[in-house]
Amino acid sequence: MAESITPRSQDYSEWYVDIVLKAQLADYSPVKGTMVIRPRGYALWERMQSALDAMFKETGHQNAYFPLLIPESFLQKEAEHVEGFAPECAVVTHGGGEKLDEPLVIRPTSETIIWSMYKKWIQSYRDLPLLINQWANVLRWEKRTRLFLRTTEFLWQEGHTAHASAEEAREETLRMLEVYRRFAEEYMAIPVLTGAKSESEKFAGAIDTYAIEAMMQDRKALQAGTSHFLGQNFAKAFDVTFQSADGQLEHVWATSWGVSTRLIGALIMAHSDDNGLVVPPKLAPTQAVIVPIYKNDNKAEVLEYAARIRGELPDSIRCVFDDDENNSPGWKFAEWELVGVPVRIEIGPRDMEKGQAVLVRRDTGEKTTVAAREVASRVGALLEEIQASLFERAKAFRDENTHEIDDYEQMKTVLNGDGGFVIAPWDGDPAGEARIKEDTKATIRVLPFGNEDRASGKRCIVSGNPAKHIAVFARAY
RNA sequence: CGGGAUGUGGCCUAGUGGCUAAGGCGCCUGCUUUGGGAGCAGGAGACCGCCGGUUCGAAUCCGGCCAUCCCGACCA
Numbered sequence: 189m190a191e192s193i194t195p196r197s198q199d200y201s202e203w204y205v206d207i208v209l210k211a212q213l214a215d216y217s218p219v220k221g222t223m224v225i226r227p228r229g230y231a232l233w234e235r236m237q238s239a240l241d242a243m244f245k246e247t248g249h250q251n252a253y254f255p256l257l258i259p260e261s262f263l264q265k266e267a268e269h270v271e272g273f274a275p276e277c278a279v280v281t282h283g284g285g286e287k288l289d290e291p292l293v294i295r296p297t298s299e300t301i302i303w304s305m306y307k308k309w310i311q312s313y314r315d316l317p318l319l320i321n322q323w324a325n326v327l328r329w330e331k332r333t334r335l336f337l338r339t340t341e342f343l344w345q346e347g348h349t350a351h352a353s354a355e356e357a358r359e360e361t362l363r364m365l366e367v368y369r370r371f372a373e374e375y376m377a378i379p380v381l382t383g384a385k386s387e388s389e390k391f392a393g394a395i396d397t398y399a400i401e402a403m404m405q406d407r408k409a410l411q412a413g414t415s416h417f418l419g420q421n422f423a424k425a426f427d428v429t430f431q432s433a434d435g436q437l438e439h440v441w442a443t444s445w446g447v448s449t450r451l452i453g454a455l456i457m458a459h460s461d462d463n464g465l466v467v468p469p470k471l472a473p474t475q476a477v478i479v480p481i482y483k484n485d486n487k488a489e490v491l492e493y494a495a496r497i498r499g500e501l502p503d504s505i506r507c508v509f510d511d512d513e514n515n516s517p518g519w520k521f522a523e524w525e526l527v528g529v530p531v532r533i534e535i536g537p538r539d540m541e542k543g544q545a546v547l548v549r550r551d552t553g554e555k556t557t558v559a560a561r562e563v564a565s566r567v568g569a570l571l572e573e574i575q576a577s578l579f580e581r582a583k584a585f586r587d588e589n590t591h592e593i594d595d596y597e598q599m600k601t602v603l604n605g606d607g608g609f610v611i612a613p614w615d616g617d618p619a620g621e622a623r624i625k626e627d628t629k630a631t632i633r634v635l636p637f638g639n640e641d642r643a644s645g646k647r648c649i650v651s652g653n654p655a656k657h658i659a660v661f662a663r664a665y
Numbered sequence: 666c667g668g669g670a671u672g673u674g675g676c677c678u679a680g681u682g683g684c685u686a687a688g689g690c691g692c693c694u695g696c697u698u699u700g701g702g703a704g705c706a707g708g709a710g711a712c713c714g715c716c717g718g719u720u721c722g723a724a725u726c727c728g729g730c731c732a733u734c735c736c737g738a739c740c741a
Contacts, residue, residue: 201734220732276740297741331666331739338740391741399741414741446741481700518701525701536700546700 193526195462200406207456208335211465211527221333221340225449228527229336231473232452233343237323239375239470240345240447243367249319249347254301256325257292262300265425269299272392276328294327299393299418299444302348303426310350310440313432317360318350336453337410337665344448350440352430354419357441361417364445365398368413376451377468377578378402378458379586380412381609381660383634388618391444395419401633401660403586404457407607409633409662412454415445453665458582459551465528466551468578469571475506476567477524481517481536493560494535497545500564505571525550530574531567551578596649599661603628609662613655615648623650630661 193210194202208214213229225233241251257280264270273296280292295301302320310318327341347364351357365382372380380400390397394416402412423429423439431437459466469475478498482490491511498509508529510520517534524532534546543560547567551574558566589608593599599610610630614620625631639658646655 199735205734216733218732272741328740385741389741394741397741411741416741479700483699484697487699513699516699516701516703518699518703520702521700522702534700538700 193462193464196405203462204453204457205335207460207465213452213456213465214335216335219340221330223335223339225343228473229452232455232467232471233449235471235473236371236375236451237345240367240371241321241323243371244321244345244347247319247363247367249321249349251322252320253322253324254295254298254305256295258295258298258301260291260293262304263293265300266393266421268421269393269425273297273328276330278327278329295324296326296328297444297446298322298324298326298346299348299422300426303422303428303442306348306350306423306440307426307428310428310430313352313430316350316352316430316440317356319347319360320349321345321347334453334665336456337450339449342449344446346444346446349443350423350428351443352432352438352441354441357419357443358417361396361398361415361443361445364443365400365413365415368400368415368445368447371447372400372402372412372454373579375468375470376455376458377470377575377582378412378454379579379583381634381636383636383660385414386616386618386621386632386635386659388621389632391416393418393421394444395421399634402454402458403582403589403609403662404454404665405585406457407589407662409609409664410450410454410457411633411664412451413445413447416443418442418444459578460528463522464526466578467528467530469530469575472528472530473506474508474527474529475571476501476508476531476533477520477529478507478509478533478535479517479520479524480509480511481534483537486537486540490535490537490540493540497533497535497560497563500561501567502564505564505567521548531570533563533567549574551581594646594649599624599649600627603630603661603663607663609633609660611658611660612649613643613646614657614659615651615653616656617648617651617653620648620650624661628661628663630663632659633662633664634660636660 193206196203211228212226214223214225217224263273277296278294281288323345325341325343330338330340333339349360351360369380369382372378380402382400385397385399391414396417398415399411400413402410404410420439420441422442428440429437430440456465478494480490480494498507501507528550530550532548534548539545544557545560545563546555546557547570548555590611591602591608592611594612599612602610621632635657643655643658648655
């Protein structure tokens with residue numbers, strides 16, 4: 189357990205894997221591309237879940253659960269959907285020792301089974317909107333997997349809503365994108381860009397896909413959440429209609445939106461360092477750890493003094509008192525840094541004499557000495573400071589590595605060099621997008637909102653034609 | 666799915682045809698320690714990734730497979 193982590197500067201991928209394995213967030217499982225989420229990783233997911241779930245409830249959604257198995261024929265009802273997902277589906281062909289009449293697909297996402305049910309549940313405009321979310325696992329047969337970022341099976345939430353009008357469904361799509369933005373920035377301390385996806389990056393079956401897009405420490409982009417306006421595509425495929433107030437029979441309008449355990453990967457790659465995981469206080473399962481330091485002749489007194497300080501911490505601060513006798517203080521320091529606890533409280537004989545304690549920040553390593561009576565308030569304040577400064581640091585890093593460029597050669601130099609985000613005018617032509625990908629491996633991450641005006645009068649960076657969008661290009665996970 | 670690298674107790678590594686596979690870390694027992702991954706003594710733990718082949722003899726040579734990483738292809 190006391191081994192070193194590959195430095196980021198030496199090998200970013202190895203560093204990432206080391207953090208996941210050594211901080212015991214996850215471990216490889218026997219089936220290719222699958223992993224076990226260990227208690228320390230799952231605790232992070234649970235904190236994400238509870239924050240998100242509260243936000244979903246606040247916006248009027250209810251949780252439900254739909255089955256893992258979907259009749260294969262369901263997937264085929266929506267043309268783009270089947271084309272997008274069929275290649276990565278696992279299919280169950282046998283059950284109970286017999287070949288099944290109809291193969292069952294293990295859900296890669298649940299639109300089809302959900303809309304088959306919505307058909308039964310929706311008749312009138314009075315049944316709308318229908319706002320349902322589910323927490324579930326899904327399976328996608330990926331060729332190249334990476335812990336948390338892309339695994340064959342993963343955990344996520346998927347919201348599926350039904351509305352009486354296109355406007356209302358569009359509002360919902362953007363409302364949930366905003367929920368994701370808030371969650372990413374306020375809880376994960378990760379600044380994100382919001383905007384629309386280009387045609388080639390859209391969800392299979394959506395009219396419009398929106399995303400939150402974050403920058404990792406290696407300057408690559410990570411799509412951290414998506415929200416889709418599905419139009420009437422699924423309502424038509426599953427014949428889901430409702431009678432409006434004026435008696436007309438109309439197809440229902442739909443959205444879907446999701447975030448997954450990939451967020452844990454985002455958290456790691458946004459904040460962590462060569463000493464291990466760095467977790468923002470709002471998501472940290474343990475926010476503070478007290479490490480008592482004593483010699484044999486003063487052990488009882490130090491422990492009592494430390495316990496008294498611990499007793500003054502409010503219940504709202506999630507604190508662990510590490511009085512394990514078998515490990516040295518130095519060992520504990522390193523271990524708690526590895527797992528990312530935001531604040532360490534060191535309490536030894538010298539502190540006891542002076543009626544104080546030492547607080548250490550995980551993000552900067554900075555140590556401060558505070559009077560015993562102030563520990564509770566200082567720890568609370570420090571947690572808030574760390575939360576804020578992680579965000580500011582990540583934002584400063586992203587801004588430093590975001591370049592507005594209107595010359596194609598320069599764009600190639602940047603994207604093939606240090607990387608980062610390139611903001612450039614684009615005419616909307618997929619051919620140009622494809623050429624950029626070929627030349628630089630970068631894709632359009634988002635078409636940021638409110639930039640159509642800025643595009644007017646500019647020339648597309650690749651074709652030279654009049655630009656329609658301002659696009660953000662980057663290499664991505 | 667293509668190209669490359671790697672695979673030896675839980676982890677890292679030595680051993681490159683010949684005795685009972687060696688060391689460090691970790692683990693267990695005891696003592697001693699404790700302000701940045703402590704010390705001493707004793708102990709447990711390996712069908713050398715898996716399957717097959719060559720050989721009197723294989724961790725070592727050959728073939729296949731599997732897994733991980735890297736680079737591509739593919740992919741919300």
